[in-house]
Every structure is written in C-alpha cells, then in structure tokens.
Amino acid sequence: MARIVPRTEMTLVEKAYIPEIARGLKVTMGHFLKGFFKPESIPVKHYPEVEPFVPRDYRSRHRLMKRPDGEPRCVACFMCATACPANCMTIEATSSDDDRIEKKPSKFEIDQLVCVFCGLCVEACPVDAIRMDTKKMAFAADKRETFKVGLEDLMDWDPKDYPESDIQSQKAPGGTLNAQARKEWGLQ
C-alpha cells in the first residue's frame, strides 16, 4: 500500500522569494565575517601544515618488522598474500642465509593503490612480521609505479618513532632492547 507523505505548503513570506534569499545570505555572511575577523574560532584541522593526531592502532601504511640483526622477520609464508582481499601483495621467497632460518622473502611488494587497508595481512601473519602502525596515512606520488613499495621501503623505519612498550620494535637495530636481543639471538 502506498504511503502518502503530506507536503507542507509554503507560507506567503516563503512564496515571496526575496525574504528567504536574504535569510540565506545572512547565514552565509555570518560565517564569512566570523571567519574573516575571528579565524581561530572556526573548527577546522590545519592539515597538512599541522600533523593530525593518529592513534597507534589506526590502519596506516605497512612496515615489515626486523630481527635483531636487521633481517626481515618475515618467513615468506604467503599467509598475508593469501588473506589479502585486494590481491595487492607480491612475495617471492628464497632460502635464508642464516642456517637456523628456513625461508625469507627476496621480494615483498605491496601496491598501495590497490591495497584497501583492511589489515587482514596483519591478522594473518603468524610471526608478527607485518604491521600497519606507522601512522602514515597520506602518501602521494606522480607515478603508479611509485606506489608499489618494496622490501627496502617497508623495512625503512626507526625504533625511536615507536614507544618503549613496543618490545618487538625496540629489538630491531637502533632500538633500546637491541643489544640484549642480539645476545639472546647469538650475535655479538
């Protein structure tokens, strides 16, 4: 059965057109004058001049975690690529130079134009090798190819940008726990 939504009829003033235009302009001009004379009162973010607050668990650009010796933690198991709904990860595996480790990636590429930033790769990783906690959420480039980030880019991060409580990050070279981790790992 059709449902009839009653229309409200226009009043005489509304029908007269001019007063309504004036009313609308009053709102517009009000904002304009307020912004002109008291700009600090406008609720805007000064992006990109001022860095916005991004929480740590915001799904931002990926990074690959590092072992104490700076090698990727990634064991090239393809779990992330298998879980990826956008099919944007290209991994190639090779055997590791460290005898105690079986596999490592020789190529690890994420096409960030294709990535949907769902975080499923992070969930899938069995060894905490990939994370999306870099807080980087805007990246620009002038070529499609540049959006494909590789092993080197993904491992290019500094433990100092991560909190002390992030043990995994601090174990990487340059981190506060690196020396201890290297000893446990059997390195000098």
Place this chain on the structure above:
Amino acid sequence: MSNFYHMPVLPKPDAKKVTINVDGADVEVPEGTNLVEALKTIGIDTPHFCYHQDLPVSGNCRQCMVETDGPRGMGLAIACYTPVRAGMKVATDRSSDKVKQARQAVMEFQLANHPLDCPICDKAGECSLQDNYMAAGRHESRMREDIGKLYKGSPEFRHEDAKGQERGGKHVDLGPTVILDQERCILCDRCVRFMRSVAGEEQLYINQRGDHAFLSTFPGMELKHDYDLNVTDICPVGALTGKHFRFRQRVWNLSKTETIDPFDSLGANITVEHNDGQAWRIMPRRNPEVNKSWISNRTRLEYQKLSKDRLTAGSFQKAEVPLAQAVARAGELVRGARKVAVVASGTLTLEDNAALQALVAGLDKKAELFSGSWAKVGSPDGIAQSGDPVGNRLGLKLLGISENLDELVARAKEFDVLLVAGHDLWALDAQKAKALEAIPERIVLSPWHDATTAKATLSVGVRAWAEVRGTMVNCQGRIQMLNAAPILPSPDLEPVWQVVSSIGKLGWTSELDAYKAAQAGIPALAGINYRGIGSQGRLLEGVVA
C-alpha cells in the same frame, strides 16, 4: 624377514563382489581388495599415511585403523592390510568410538614431535598430516609447551635454534634434486619403498630405531635416480622437497590443467600447475594403465622450457615481424611455390598433423608430405617412459603419414619451399639437415628459438604443447588428451593447426574441425569425441596387437 612387501590388490571394474557389513549396513565391495580400497568404493575415506596404491603395503603408520570381527570379537586392525572377506563386519569411525580414539591417539603421537612448520612448509595445503589432523585428530592439545619437542634428525645435523631449543636435521641435501627435512618426516617409509620397489635402486633407508629414527641416504650414497623426484610427491608430509619447486609457490595458489607428456610415446599423464600465466610445476596424474603415479624427472622439468627462449613473433629475413604478417607471408610462399615439401611431426597432436595433411591435399600435386624423426629411440625403462621421444609416432602412422624424412634429404633439390612444424631437425642431425638448406625458402613453425628456426628464412611462433588442446596416440594405442593451460607467453600465438589452416586457407576455426579431419583419416576414431577420451585416455580397438 624380507623387506619386500605385497602390492595392494586394487579394485577392477569387472571384479567379483562380496557382501560385507560396514557400520551395520550390508554393502557390496570388490573381492580381494584391502579395506582402504573397499571402503573407498562405497565412499568412505580412511585417513592413512604409509599406504599408497602403487607401492607395496608396509602397514607401519597405524593411522588407518578400523574395527573388524575376529575370533575374539570386534578389534582394531589396519584397513590397508586387511583383505575383505565375505560376511565380515567392519566398524569405521562413523560408528565406533574405539576407532575414533585409536586414530586420535596415532595422530597425537605423529604430532607430538612434529615441527610447527606449516607456514614455511612447501607441503602445506596438500599435506596428509594436515588433512588427517582435520579429519581424525584430537583438536585440543595435551602438549606442554614448556617441555619443548624432541625433534628427529641425525646427530650430525643437530643444532640449537634462536630460542635455545635443540633441533634436528633441517634442509639436509640428499642429492642433486631433493632436500630432506628430518624433523618433518613421519617415517612412513614410502620413499624407501619407492626407491626399492619402483626405482629399483635402494638409496634411502631409515636409520636407528624408536624416537631416534630418522631418514637418510645410505652412507656414502646420495639420492640420485631418473625418477627420484617422485619421492617428493609420495612423501605425505613436507619432509622431501624438490629443489626445482622449493619455496617457489604455495600450492593453494596453483590451478591445474590435465594433459600428457608429448615427448615420450608412453604419454605419461600429468597436470601442469600454473598461476598468473606461468607454469610452476608438473605433477604426475595417476593412470593405472599408463604411468601409474610416476613420472620421470625429465617429464617433470619439462615446464621450465615453457618460459625460456620462446618464439613469440615471426621472423622474416632475420628481422622480427608481427605474427599475422609472418603467417600471411608463409601463405603466399606456399601457395605460390613450384613444389612444397611439408614435414609433419610426431611431437605434434593429431589435429596439427591432420591440418598439415589437409594442406598438402589442398595443394594437389604441388606438395608432398614427409615425416619421421632423427631422434634417438631408447628402450622402455619399465616405469613411466617408453624411451621413444616421439610422443605421437603411432598417431602419425594411423593417419597414414609415412616415415620418409631421409627421402626428403635425398630429393631436397626438387623443392623450392620447405615447411617444417614442431621439428628441430637441425638440432637432431645437422649433417643430414644440411641438405635441406638447398631448398631456397624454409618456413619453420616452432614454439622456441632453436637450431631450426636459426636456419629458417621465415619462422612463425606457435603454441607449445602445454598450451594446446588436442590428442595423441601413445605406444599402447591409447588416445589421450592434451589440454591448454592459460600460460601463453604472448596472446597472439596460435596452435599449429590454426596457422596451417591460415596458410592453406582451410577455414578451420577450432580444434574440433581439425579433430574431425583426423577422424576421417583414422577409422578407429569413429564415434570417439573429446569427452569420450576423458582424462584417462581410451584404448583404440585393434590398433596395437
């Protein structure tokens, strides 16, 4: 006691049936078979590790437990070595808790000291241990992580990992083709039995006993055999991996195309496994009448050539030209020639050769068809190769194409155009092929840059064997299908029959047209269509005595 066990009796389609009682219901199963096979015929899969259809039964893993009736009532027995007997009672995990518990207990033992390697294990996705765990395992663990594991492995390979746990033998190099992970081995001894009973060269054995046991090669020996990569297929776990495929792909990302090996006249049944337009490996496809479950290393590595040195365009007077232009030029040359010599090939399908035949017939007296091969013919190795590298030799014979290549060499001067398809004549016998250089226009259809395309005046790239759909007749007189995997190096490449159809203006649009032409020439093919050939091939009546 001998180390040689009995081969399993497999159900034959015409086998006599006996009635047994499974989980309380009377069913008919083939006589004489073991319970794993008998239960499979009625749709019950029994989890197992050590049993393999084409290997002697050794019954050591105990995963295939069922209950059967004996003198002391119902009791556990291994299904892989218990033959069916009329009137016997069988209880599977569907009705018996005891069977369920027995299988869980075996599974728990198998996994107690098994490494947690699945993410980095090449077998993951096709691993019996994973499958059987899902089917029959105890899904809550009773293991204590603080105690750790006692990993298997020979003393010389023991080492401590980064967490201080003692590990066994990882990536042990067994020989030129295979790598062993002793920790992952479940000691099913399939590989040992394969080398002993199928390959006929004992190179592997299980060293020591109990939880000290590990697999290794005999002292001073390595694993080296023309068929040794088959152990990586039959290994139910990721203990044996082939160097050619190790770490290349995860198996769940691969699609499979069923085809056959065209470079041996037995035509071993295989699957080409590929993704993203590239072939990554070749696996055997079981055909009890042809190659059982085995393929030679040569067959298995044939995929590597599919992406190497491919001729993806045409070439005319040493300059690359687009394919369409090369084909058009070939057509002009052939049709305008005084006398054409066409060479058919036994490594091409019936369809391709039927097209060459039709081309010659269409040119009337102007063309002559030659065939044959200068490839060396070996002898059957008794496993999965006949030794004759010309896969479709019998098919050519059935088409009535005679082996008269040497006659062409003798009469080369009579011709002014030569058309060679699917034959690397100059590589097989450069001496004899030299005479063919007297023919001024030499057109070569080839998937690869090879010695023959180097001598061509006009070469045309065509699809390789794994990229075409067609048929071949193997040395047993069995017609078998080749299927096209989507791995073309260039989308413009056409199969030989199509190029020939363009050259001769035959107007064929699909391989079915070509197959029909082949059918017209071979009476034994009457009434057999592609579907009738099926995945296991079809023996042609009266072709081989």
